[in-house]
Amino acid sequence: MAASSHVVRAPGPIAGPRAFLRRLRSGDEIAHLITLCFAASVVLVTSLLVYELWVDSALARHKFGWHFFFTSVWDPIAEQFGALPFIYGTLVTSALGLLIAVPLGLGAAIFLSELAPPRISDGLTFFIDLLAAVPSVIYGLIGVFILVPILRNFGEPSLKATLGFLPLFQGPMYGVGFLAAGIVLAVMVLPFIISVSREVLLSVPREQREAALALGATRWEATWKVVVPFARTGIFGSIFLALARALGETMAVTMVIGNNPQVSASLFAPGYSIAAVVANEFTEATGDLHLQALIELGLVLFLITFLLNGLARLLILTTSRRGSAVEVA
């Protein structure tokens, strides 16, 4: 942005107010200013958000300090609040959701952009976009009435029978829990991954494919070794979009996660997520400290999103550098 404004202002030093007026009349400066305002408003809203969360959680921050992150008691009556089980639940369910959704979504996107006939591709894409518009409470309901009984009666018992030696698949099977929440999240974020990845893959120049094919690559080799790496940055982008949605999802998660603040190695166990507890307890929180602890949880969620996004950027930066080095070589 700094660079582009430099280019526009290049004749600046010589030009006086009259030149400025001329530029104003030609529209460029106006467009520049207006779009700058729009861009700045995003930054403004974000910083206002952080400021409000920070100020409104002062009481809880001072009382609990860093312990807030590492204790797992959440007792509104004794006014003891620890965020650990909620942070854990948020991270575990989001990770599980991505673990399921990324291979599925990427595979589907490759099929739709590279392999499927255009008519099928367009039709399926329409359904996927439709999936993205389904309200989350619907996913939650389907989760409660269909997924949870299936998990309790078939899914979890068979996982326990086959992979039960892992601590991940032990303990009583209620149906609701981390596993159910992870699966529901996976379904919810799938359309984001497919839709964005497909667009990115479609935008890979035709010449890239043709060159690979001309060198004797099979169609799959051209897709997997040339097209997908070329579109890597955009695909990462779609995954992070999905991650952001998963981290912040409230309604569908609270309906299937069991809402029990505990840190448990088993995916069958009920858990709790940050967004879910805030939504659940905010309206009836009467104690100041309780309310502020909930607001601090909001701040923590923001922090997690911020950190993960930062990490993601870093990842993209390093991989794309390595990528370009290979290209040069």
Place this chain on the structure above:
Amino acid sequence: MKKINGLLLYLCLALGVCTRAQDPMLVNGAGATFPLPVYSKWFDEYHKAHPGVQINYQSVGSGAGIRQLQSGTVDFGASDMPMTDEQLGQAKVPVQHFPTVLGAVVPTYNIPGVSAELNFTPDALAGIYLGTITKWNDPAIAGANSGVNLPSSDIVVAHRSDGSGTTFIWTDYLSKVNADWKSKVGRGASVNWPVGLGGKGNEGVSGLVKETPNAVGYVELIYAIQNNMPYGRVRNAAGSFMKADLNGVTAAAAAAAKNMPDDFRVSITNPEGKTAYPISSFTWLLIPTKISDPVKRDTLKGFLKWMMTDGQKFTEPLSYAKLPKEVVEKEMKAIAKIQ
């Protein structure tokens, strides 16, 4: 420029006069969700009878209702639990509680192969929710249900995950009947549950109970009645097992009415009285006792009086237990004191 200013001024005046002339008296309230159906009915019927008054109620939850009243952004609040002394102290104006209707909470369960109505003793309920009673055939449960073939399966405990007046009533009751519960958990809209799965709202808890074999949960009586859910009897202080119904709830309130304090902040769980259902509570409107705007004051007082008299006929069709006579009389006196 002057012309435009004049025009603007004229427009403003015209608009102002117009809206003034048609404006009904607007009263804003916010709070509890549990009584929302009967409150909306009341506000609607009152508006029909008195077109000059419009009462706008937002069901944002008891906690948020109390906070909005404290900061003075609404004319009245509503809550399923009485305000604490500390909360009353934080309010800008002195606040009076007015009981409006009664609610009750019932234990519901889903045990495959058991269709009989179960009896619950207070200790059995507390033990189940503390996690000390883990099997359905535990003597504490089986002892009160002779003749019922209870399985040896693990009990799956379900509770509300959202903060709610229902949880407040339930935990208030358990605190009264069980010392362990009082010291370990306590009472509140959200508590630190020793065991169990959380469901959002009555529908969330009933969903968990219906879908999970061997589960037990608690829901509002109204919700259980409207959805034809099976629910158990609970032993009251007089020793008889009571199935919750509207009369039993009103009986509980009548038993408590004798010792009703002047501020109406009273818990009526586990009352005396042979026919009283033990897990019930008032829900309250929170009204400032000093209202500076005389029109607003008269409007609110008028509404409260109407609610205590004509309004009561709308409660039972909506499955709310109505107030006992004694409480209504006492409240009429309190209404007169609003200045």
